Amino acid sequence: MENLKYPIGRFTLPSSYTHQQRKEFIKVLKDAPIKYKEAITSLTEEQLNTPYREGGWTPKQVIHHVADSHMNSFMRVKLALTEENPTIKAYDENAWISLSDSNFDFHSSLKIIEGIHERYVVLLESLTEEEFNRTCYHPELKINISIDFILALYAWHSEHHLAHIYLVINN
Numbered sequence: 001m002e003n004l005k006y007p008i009g010r011f012t013l014p015s016s017y018t019h020q021q022r023k024e025f026i027k028v029l030k031d032a033p034i035k036y037k038e039a040i041t042s043l044t045e046e047q048l049n050t051p052y053r054e055g056g057w058t059p060k061q062v063i064h065h066v067a068d069s070h071m072n073s074f075m076r077v078k079l080a081l082t083e084e085n086p087t088i089k090a091y092d093e094n095a096w097i098s099l100s101d102s103n104f105d106f107h108s109s110l111k112i113i114e115g116i117h118e119r120y121v122v123l124l125e126s127l128t129e130e131e132f133n134r135t136c137y138h139p140e141l142k143i144n145i146s147i148d149f150i151l152a153l154y155a156w157h158s159e160h161h162l163a164h165i166y167l168v169i170n171n
Contacts, residue, residue: 066109
């Protein structure tokens with residue numbers, strides 16, 4: 001079950017952040033929209049509505065979740081850059097995925113992912129070392145998280161959910 005829930009493994013926090021690591025994480029974000037598009041458009045209607053594991057989401061729901069999650073991530077980075085250690089808003093991803101727009105056609109969420117990632121990459125590529133160290137407070141984790149942390153987490157998150165779609169493709 002762990003392999004189905006975390007097909008690329010759980011997120012592990014890097015011990016440090018180098019310029020090269022950041023470039024690699026940004027490249028993951030840059031490449032993610034086309035990978036999602038290629039993966040999800042290869043699915044049949046039945047596969048689009050098949051959970052990747054028992055109790056898991058369907059590929060269609062995964063795409064909607066990624067759009068929701070990465071919009072939140074982008075906003076968290078912008079808040080961290082423009083405010084002094086702001087408290088970010090947590091949200092219930094399972095409640096969001098149960099809303100009607102998460103069972104709607106996935107194309108609108110693909111467009112959101114493309115647009116958010118394009119802007120995200122432009123913003124991240126412009127940051128200085130000091131800006132990558134800016135923080136926001138995560139109320140669920142009860143810790144300050146840096147933009148470096150957010151970047152590493154959402155690069156992992158991109159690959160994590162892409163692997164969920166591949167589980168359906170390969171079944």
